[in-house]
Amino acid sequence: MTKFNTVLFDGFETLDAFGPIEVMGHVPGGYEMNCFSLQGGTVESKQNVRTHTLPFAEMDTAGVLLIPGGIGVRPLLKDDEFMDQLRMLAEKAPHVLTVCTGSVLLAQTGLLNGRRATSNKMAFAWASSHGTEVDWIKQARWVQDGKYYTASGVSAGIDMTLGFVRDQHGLQAAEAAAGVIEYVWNQDADHDPFAVL
Amino acid sequence: MTKFNTVLFDGFETLDAFGPIEVMGHVPGGYEMNCFSLQGGTVESKQNVRTHTLPFAEMDTAGVLLIPGGIGVRPLLKDDEFMDQLRMLAEKAPHVLTVCTGSVLLAQTGLLNGRRATSNKMAFAWASSHGTEVDWIKQARWVQDGKYYTASGVSAGIDMTLGFVRDQHGLQAAEAAAGVIEYVWNQDADHDPFAVL
Numbered sequence A, B: 001m002t003k004f005n006t007v008l009f010d011g012f013e014t015l016d017a018f019g020p021i022e023v024m025g026h027v028p029g030g031y032e033m034n035c036f037s038l039q040g041g042t043v044e045s046k047q048n049v050r051t052h053t054l055p056f057a058e059m060d061t062a063g064v065l066l067i068p069g070g071i072g073v074r075p076l077l078k079d080d081e082f083m084d085q086l087r088m089l090a091e092k093a094p095h096v097l098t099v100c101t102g103s104v105l106l107a108q109t110g111l112l113n114g115r116r117a118t119s120n121k122m123a124f125a126w127a128s129s130h131g132t133e134v135d136w137i138k139q140a141r142w143v144q145d146g147k148y149y150t151a152s153g154v155s156a157g158i159d160m161t162l163g164f165v166r167d168q169h170g171l172q173a174a175e176a177a178a179g180v181i182e183y184v185w186n187q188d189a190d191h192d193p194f195a196v197l
Helices: A015-024 A080-092 A102-108 A123-130 A158-171 A171-180 B014-025 B079-093 B102-106 B124-128 B156-169 B171-180
Strands: A002-007 A033-037 A041-044 A051-054 A064-067 A096-097 A142-145 A150-153 B002-005 B031-036 B040-043 B050-055 B064-067 B096-098 B142-146 B150-151
Touching: A002 A015, A002 A080, A015 A033, A015 A064, A015 A158, A015 B014, A015 B171, A033 A041, A033 A080, A064 A080, A064 A102, A080 B142, A096 A102, A102 A123, A142 A158, A150 A158, A158 A171, A158 B142, B002 B014, B002 B079, B014 B031, B014 B064, B014 B156, B031 B040, B064 B079, B064 B102, B079 B102, B096 B102, B096 B156, B102 B124, B142 B156, B150 B156, B156 B171
Parallel strands: A002 A033, A002 A064, A033 A051, A064 A096, A096 A150, B002 B031, B002 B064, B031 B050, B064 B096, B096 B150
Antiparallel strands: A041 A051, A051 B050, A142 A150, B040 B050, B142 B150
16 A cells, blocks of 8 residues: 655644645545654644654655645754755655645755745745745645645645645546545645735 | 643544644634543544544543544444543533534434534434434534534534634634635535535
8 A cells, every 4th residue: 555654743733734644545545644753753733733653764765755834844944864864755755745834844955946836825935935946836726846746835735635636546536535525625726815815 | 721622532534633623723812722532542543643642531621622523433422431421521611513423422422402413414314313303404514503513524624613713703813714724714604515415
């Protein structure tokens, strides 16, 4: 079974991680979902959800990689060990999905250089000040460039993940997943009602 | 700070719990969020998210109570100790929110008797076969009756929680929370695109 590997860290934004995980739990054939952090152990989200994680060293790097954002991104940008490991994991992964300021972490690795990407809209100026060689797209619900999918803020991660499911498994599979979780899917990656706020 | 107490159990549906928690994390003044299970310890969602919980005995029962649904609901309906404790917690709570088949757990306590409520649309026949004295509403994104808020499947919990925020803190607070998490809020509790599927 294909792995779906979520990177967690203290101060991650709860829905950035668990929205995509919910979606991937309803894909035909299934994915094996696991959460990881640099050292493993309990990680606490900004909203105080305490989640058990495995260490990065135990990750099957052939799986899809999900990188959420959140207030906890800021200290990690200066954490060389974390950033080196993240770069290695993102290089190896066949697909990398980021939500919100998770794209800032990915940009910091250099892997988005020369590529199109988006991020949280309220923190867009801050986000896009990182990775100056990234082609930051302000108006987008999500952006796909090669193996990289980057979503706007928080809830946009659910829409992007359904888009990823569509690209990998077909429109019917994506619509079925949205139906089971009774989610009104914003299917158009280019329609971004939050870019103008 | 007001408490927001989430009941977890093995096999809970990930987004049922973490969508509402995400929303409540963006309410002015703030809520203290904690997750609980009957005995405490690590609880695993249907999608393999392993969450640390406190035991029911440590819950401040003056807080808002959230009850998610999921495949794990079925065995609990026959678990007398769990159901007795849940009934006590729901009786004491000033507000009780359920998502998806979380309303079936609440119906089983008897506390929804004579009240309007809704549930998951794909499992609606099964759900509404429990709590035969409940006025089950098939076409609703969510239903509020007194202190009880019940949402349809999974994602409807996010819409309901924003509705709860509106009722408690005003429309502006709810719209601000939706904006921060870049969520396209389905504001109309009576509009249910999934009832006809």
